[in-house]
Amino acid sequence: MVFRYARHTQNLEKLIGFYTKVLDFKVLGDFKQHNGYDGIFLGKENENWHLEFTQDNNIPESKSDDDDILVFYPELLEEFQKIVANLELYKVPILEPKNPYWKENGICFEDCDHYKIIVSDRIII
Numbered sequence: 254m255v256f257r258y259a260r261h262t263q264n265l266e267k268l269i270g271f272y273t274k275v276l277d278f279k280v281l282g283d284f285k286q287h288n289g290y291d292g293i294f295l296g297k298e299n300e301n302w303h304l305e306f307t308q309d310n311n312i313p314e315s316k317s318d319d320d321d322i323l324v325f326y327p328e329l330l331e332e333f334q335k336i337v338a339n340l341e342l343y344k345v346p347i348l349e350p351k352n353p354y355w356k357e358n359g360i361c362f363e364d365c366d367h368y369k370i371i372v373s374d375r376i377i378i
Contacts, residue, residue: 256302257294258323260368261315265308267365269293272304275339276325276372277332317368319351324359324371336372 262268272278272295281303282294289309296303304323327333340347340362350361350371359373 254301257305258302259305259307260366261311261313262306262308262366263312264365265291265293265306268306269295271343271364275343275345276336276370277339278304313366319369322350322352322355322361322369322371324355324373326373327376330376333372333374333376 269280273280278295279298280293281296281298284290284292290307291309292305292307294303294305327336337360339345340360345362348361348363348369350356350359350369355361355371355373358375359371361369361371363369
């Protein structure tokens, strides 16, 4: 099974920059004016998941709360350390997550649409 998380935005270019620079994701594909939408697929190559961000002339109506979080588990310590260095380089503020588990097991920050992201320091391999 392949997993895709899709979200509407009015900040497509900013999101591309954020996810490719801070999280080192790759652009896996894109589209222009498909039924009125522009979009981008971001993720890691050769994985069974990716993020899709779309943009059109409509203002997004979705709203997240402090428990709506994308969580990523780096497979290598070096990958985690690179993300931490990128957060510092691009001056992305570290936030305190609501859930106590993530206070102890990851770092929390937001993308330019104010959606929360956790990168866990629990390396899975």
